[in-house]
Amino acid sequence: MNAPARATRSRYVAPIPAFADAFTAARSSLPGKEAPAIQDWRQLHFDRFLETGLPTPRVEQWKYTNIARAANVPMALATRPNVGLGDVQRYFTGGPLARRLIFVNGHLASELSHVRGLPQGVRVESLGKLLQDEPEWSARALGGPAEPHSFADLNAAFLQSGAWIELGDGAVLEHPLQLLFLTVGQPAAVMAHPRIVVRLGKEARLHLIETHIGLAPGHCLTNLVGHYELGEKARLTHDRLQLGSAGTSFVGLNRQRLAERAELKQTLATLGGALVRNETDLHLVGSFVEAQLNGVYMPIGEEHVDNVIRIHHEAPDGHSDQFYKGVMDDRAHAAFAGKIIVHQDAQRTNAFQRNDNLLLSDDAEISSKPELEIYADDVKCSHGATCGELDRTALFYLRSRGLDRAQAESILTFAFAAEVIERFVDPAVRKLARECLVARTPGGAGLSDLL
Numbered sequence: 001m002n003a004p005a006r007a008t009r010s011r012y013v014a015p016i017p018a019f020a021d022a023f024t025a026a027r028s029s030l031p032g033k034e035a036p037a038i039q040d041w042r043q044l045h046f047d048r049f050l051e052t053g054l055p056t057p058r059v060e061q062w063k064y065t066n067i068a069r070a071a072n073v074p075m076a077l078a079t080r081p082n083v084g085l086g087d088v089q090r091y092f093t094g095g096p097l098a099r100r101l102i103f104v105n106g107h108l109a110s111e112l113s114h115v116r117g118l119p120q121g122v123r124v125e126s127l128g129k130l131l132q133d134e135p136e137w138s139a140r141a142l143g144g145p146a147e148p149h150s151f152a153d154l155n156a157a158f159l160q161s162g163a164w165i166e167l168g169d170g171a172v173l174e175h176p177l178q179l180l181f182l183t184v185g186q187p188a189a190v191m192a193h194p195r196i197v198v199r200l201g202k203e204a205r206l207h208l209i210e211t212h213i214g215l216a217p218g219h220c221l222t223n224l225v226g227h228y229e230l231g232e233k234a235r236l237t238h239d240r241l242q243l244g245s246a247g248t249s250f251v252g253l254n255r256q257r258l259a260e261r262a263e264l265k266q267t268l269a270t271l272g273g274a275l276v277r278n279e280t281d282l283h284l285v286g287s288f289v290e291a292q293l294n295g296v297y298m299p300i301g302e303e304h305v306d307n308v309i310r311i312h313h314e315a316p317d318g319h320s321d322q323f324y325k326g327v328m329d330d331r332a333h334a335a336f337a338g339k340i341i342v343h344q345d346a347q348r349t350n351a352f353q354r355n356d357n358l359l360l361s362d363d364a365e366i367s368s369k370p371e372l373e374i375y376a377d378d379v380k381c382s383h384g385a386t387c388g389e390l391d392r393t394a395l396f397y398l399r400s401r402g403l404d405r406a407q408a409e410s411i412l413t414f415a416f417a418a419e420v421i422e423r424f425v426d427p428a429v430r431k432l433a434r435e436c437l438v439a440r441t442p443g444g445a446g447l448s449d450l451l
Helices: 003-011 018-026 036-052 067-071 085-091 127-133 135-142 150-158 392-400 405-421 427-440 444-450
Strands: 099-104 122-126 162-167 177-184 190-192 195-200 205-216 220-230 235-243 248-258 263-270 275-284 290-297 304-313 319-328 333-342 349-359 365-374 379-388
Touching (some): 018 150, 036 150, 067 248, 085 205, 127 135, 195 235, 263 427, 290 304, 319 365, 405 427
Parallel strands (some): 235 263, 304 333
């Protein structure tokens, strides 16, 4: 065995045979099962998944997450449990005129969804229906394999459903579109593999709300892949809220490309889930692009949250801003790895990155790794990370105003994380995030007035 092969073998572990068994069993029921183009597309990705294997912490981008421990276990494809309107209505966001696609353990709940009456130039479809009804077109539209990625390949092999969202040139969806993913954990481990495809034409505008809710504890791995293409002067507002339950795990990969003068504002709150990993690969391929990525995470107990962000500035005069905050309690662990890459032609780039963290327990842990990689000489870039306890001066001030120590600590903790939550555009998303934040804050019961 040559040296590169040995290095690859040591950085990845072979998937257990249960994956091949699950793939063989599922092929006859997955959408597009009768179309050779889809079958070939699935087989190509599954073969590459088997060849690549699952990453270990020796892979730099997985340094802080031992994903094989959670994912390299026998899992069947998740079936759809019975979920009714009363179970999910409290998680509706976007207002009464919002359209929604609702998924339960990766399966589209068409009777709960509503995407009718869309304006001209706007297309919102179930990806599972497209695979079934238009397999040849779907195989071309989904494209061939990009660079190898274990979970992206696994997603393609088992792809069941998801959302295809396309806005033509100048198209505007005035009211938000919500993608609501509901997870109902099972006694035995199961997995779901949804996908989101968003294509915005020139000057198109969309407010997308992506909500992940754990309805019941148990074992369920959600492996989500998102592809986003923003055309010239397109604008995407993307509110993302993750409220997982005990035992559920989430692995997400978002690949995004922004053309000239496109704008992206994304806010992410991760407030629950045994293991959550969010990976973003953002390419600013046009000039005068604006990209803002906000995030907050608050793991408790023994939860684990990992955020990995790579922003590629490939054209001049681009601007990006990362603002992430974390609160860790009990024995929780979080990781933030943000990297800004300024390519040689990306002169006059402005790129900023900030990661602030608050530790509430001596046993909690944060791993923060901000990076800059700059090949242009006319840029303004900065990055930094902080980690510490609650500010003693602020605590003294609040206690001098009559609050006991527990009340003062609760208020400061909530205020630290709420700075990001207030950046959600949709008020219903902000309210849901605040409620969960209060529930996770020590002594949070006394903070109800802040909701």
